[in-house]
Amino acid sequence: MAKPLLKATMLTVTALLAGLACQPDPGATPLPSWRDGPTKSAIVSFVERVTDPAHGDYRAPMERVAVFDNDGTLWAEQPMYFQLAYALDRVRALAPEHPEWASTEPFRAVIEDDREAMASFGMPELMAIIGATHAGMTITDFRTSARAWIDSTRHPHLERRYRDLTYQPMVELLDYLRANGFQVWIVSGGGIEFLRTFSQDAYGVPPERVIGSSTAVEYRVEAMGPVLVKLPKLGSLDDKEGKPVNINLHIGRRPILAFGNSDGDFQMLEYTTAGQGARLGLLLHHDDAEREWAYDRDSHIGRLDRGLDGAAERGWVIVSMARDFGEIFSPGPP
Amino acid sequence: MAKPLLKATMLTVTALLAGLACQPDPGATPLPSWRDGPTKSAIVSFVERVTDPAHGDYRAPMERVAVFDNDGTLWAEQPMYFQLAYALDRVRALAPEHPEWASTEPFRAVIEDDREAMASFGMPELMAIIGATHAGMTITDFRTSARAWIDSTRHPHLERRYRDLTYQPMVELLDYLRANGFQVWIVSGGGIEFLRTFSQDAYGVPPERVIGSSTAVEYRVEAMGPVLVKLPKLGSLDDKEGKPVNINLHIGRRPILAFGNSDGDFQMLEYTTAGQGARLGLLLHHDDAEREWAYDRDSHIGRLDRGLDGAAERGWVIVSMARDFGEIFSPGPP
Numbered sequence: 001m002a003k004p005l006l007k008a009t010m011l012t013v014t015a016l017l018a019g020l021a022c023q024p025d026p027g028a029t030p031l032p033s034w035r036d037g038p039t040k041s042a043i044v045s046f047v048e049r050v051t052d053p054a055h056g057d058y059r060a061p062m063e064r065v066a067v068f069d070n071d072g073t074l075w076a077e078q079p080m081y082f083q084l085a086y087a088l089d090r091v092r093a094l095a096p097e098h099p100e101w102a103s104t105e106p107f108r109a110v111i112e113d114d115r116e117a118m119a120s121f122g123m124p125e126l127m128a129i130i131g132a133t134h135a136g137m138t139i140t141d142f143r144t145s146a147r148a149w150i151d152s153t154r155h156p157h158l159e160r161r162y163r164d165l166t167y168q169p170m171v172e173l174l175d176y177l178r179a180n181g182f183q184v185w186i187v188s189g190g191g192i193e194f195l196r197t198f199s200q201d202a203y204g205v206p207p208e209r210v211i212g213s214s215t216a217v218e219y220r221v222e223a224m225g226p227v228l229v230k231l232p233k234l235g236s237l238d239d240k241e242g243k244p245v246n247i248n249l250h251i252g253r254r255p256i257l258a259f260g261n262s263d264g265d266f267q268m269l270e271y272t273t274a275g276q277g278a279r280l281g282l283l284l285h286h287d288d289a290e291r292e293w294a295y296d297r298d299s300h301i302g303r304l305d306r307g308l309d310g311a312a313e314r315g316w317v318i319v320s321m322a323r324d325f326g327e328i329f330s331p332g333p334p
Numbered sequence: 335m336a337k338p339l340l341k342a343t344m345l346t347v348t349a350l351l352a353g354l355a356c357q358p359d360p361g362a363t364p365l366p367s368w369r370d371g372p373t374k375s376a377i378v379s380f381v382e383r384v385t386d387p388a389h390g391d392y393r394a395p396m397e398r399v400a401v402f403d404n405d406g407t408l409w410a411e412q413p414m415y416f417q418l419a420y421a422l423d424r425v426r427a428l429a430p431e432h433p434e435w436a437s438t439e440p441f442r443a444v445i446e447d448d449r450e451a452m453a454s455f456g457m458p459e460l461m462a463i464i465g466a467t468h469a470g471m472t473i474t475d476f477r478t479s480a481r482a483w484i485d486s487t488r489h490p491h492l493e494r495r496y497r498d499l500t501y502q503p504m505v506e507l508l509d510y511l512r513a514n515g516f517q518v519w520i521v522s523g524g525g526i527e528f529l530r531t532f533s534q535d536a537y538g539v540p541p542e543r544v545i546g547s548s549t550a551v552e553y554r555v556e557a558m559g560p561v562l563v564k565l566p567k568l569g570s571l572d573d574k575e576g577k578p579v580n581i582n583l584h585i586g587r588r589p590i591l592a593f594g595n596s597d598g599d600f601q602m603l604e605y606t607t608a609g610q611g612a613r614l615g616l617l618l619h620h621d622d623a624e625r626e627w628a629y630d631r632d633s634h635i636g637r638l639d640r641g642l643d644g645a646a647e648r649g650w651v652i653v654s655m656a657r658d659f660g661e662i663f664s665p666g667p668p
Contacts, residue, residue, distance in 0.1 A: 062540060139582055183542070192583070192586075193586075196586050206396060206586075207585065207586025207587055208517070208542075208584065208585045208586055208587070210586065214583060217579045217582060217583070218575075218579070219575040219578045219579055219601060219605070221604070225608040226578065226601070226604055226605045226608050228578060228579065228582050235583075241552075241553040242553075244553045244560065244562060245551045245552070245553055245562065248473055248551060248562050249526070249548060249551070249569075250542065250584060251541065251542045252526075252527075252530050252540075252541025252542055252544065253541055253542070267553060267560070270555070270560055271553070271560045274559040274560050
């Protein structure tokens, strides 16, 4: 009896060890919310090649760096960036303390819900609003405020809370990559501290793997102890050329996979896929007006124009939400 | 026979699992190059408390963030910061291409080896030298150049190459912390890209765990592809107040352990140890003129004055190189 029992036990040990080394269960079908087709095949094939030590495309785990845009890539971004919705709610909440806002643009437009004026907001108005509503807060207070808002506020059209507007196929992809030894990073034009309030819970991405736009921050020692205070001054704009610059600053390695959805991600994909060896660049195309939104070249948010034109020659995969996503949104929390 | 054999095998499995979960071998004495005494006891006690789920000081692995200064903490910094020695060698190497430097300070002093003038260099001169010798290079070329210098150049007094001037007790401490589930980060006033050329090999710290001073960087698409170019402009000075600001930017969590050696590390220790729960702040005191150097309050490099005065009331541990370090330098590469 002894030997077969020992053998069976050792097989169990081997299985346990394989699980602990974070190898994916070969029996499970990866990416269940992705529809079968060329897009899913391209992703799975890439991951299988770079993780197969016998393949010419193999990359050591330390080189398996994957970067993801957030707004429009990991969660929705219509009809306005969710962080802007938060900032507008902050304007309304802070208005009683700022009577001068009643006659000062862009605040007047927000307080009076002047949608025509708000629709014309450009970068200067956004910066003024973010500066006025985020600056002067400590990092701790900002995170508490943003977290409470994300957890409680409902999207105006979708009948879900903002925090439940993550895309299920993307959440599965992050898990699949991590199970295959990838480091998964978020590289967003959104604010780094705003992202950190939900990145761990929503995506399993810890704060040190989040890169985003940032305000300047000041270190102050107050009576209660040292604090970090957000200043009304841009620190870094993590968009377009800013993305590869910040990827180098934070990661210090060129990624081998980049996934975005707009022309703000063009340089991130360009930088990633121009490296030597196997690389994968992907752009999510919002082409599903029925289940989400359809927008690209003419959108004022998440505009995708240069990316659509340049993808073919660069070998980037255009991911169709309508064709490739079996589910769109992640199920709500249990 | 079956049951005892199965039990013995399961014990082996348990041992294997324990090993895979990165538990330290309880039979090994940690920190062999640290002399027994209150300093070593304070470190080991802290690590045992924060890793013991039954202890009130227990911290989950994700919260076990430890930050280390580099110059004067992980490796030597006398008679000048090693990166400055590299920059001066670059001035000499580039001088033929810059005939104007023969009559322009601070370059003239470097080229003529005018030690009196060089001894008086302050921040403006250092910035001018680093700007002129580091700027315009791509990140890739800079790393290649710095790496070649560190690997080949010998320290003027110590008969060792610069790369072999890391402190053995500190290298052991980094290993010990990682074996106990800590994330180990470098937070240095030195240049982030300079550090990344040796941090993995010397300390086991990968590029994404390195925080340092940085120049501004520009993304350019050239004929050969996209490149990142260092600009002659400061991006971030990672010293004093800059350290907690950059810790928040890169890590996004307050560390529970901080180790420095100079007043440039004061705010990093202050920020770290002001947090709630168990915290440990340490300052390495260079008090061993025989085996290394002895300097503190009056040194122009690694000045330690405010830290010596403020340590007691803050509960920071002053680590004496003479008393606590059994060995100073790491053995050279095999």
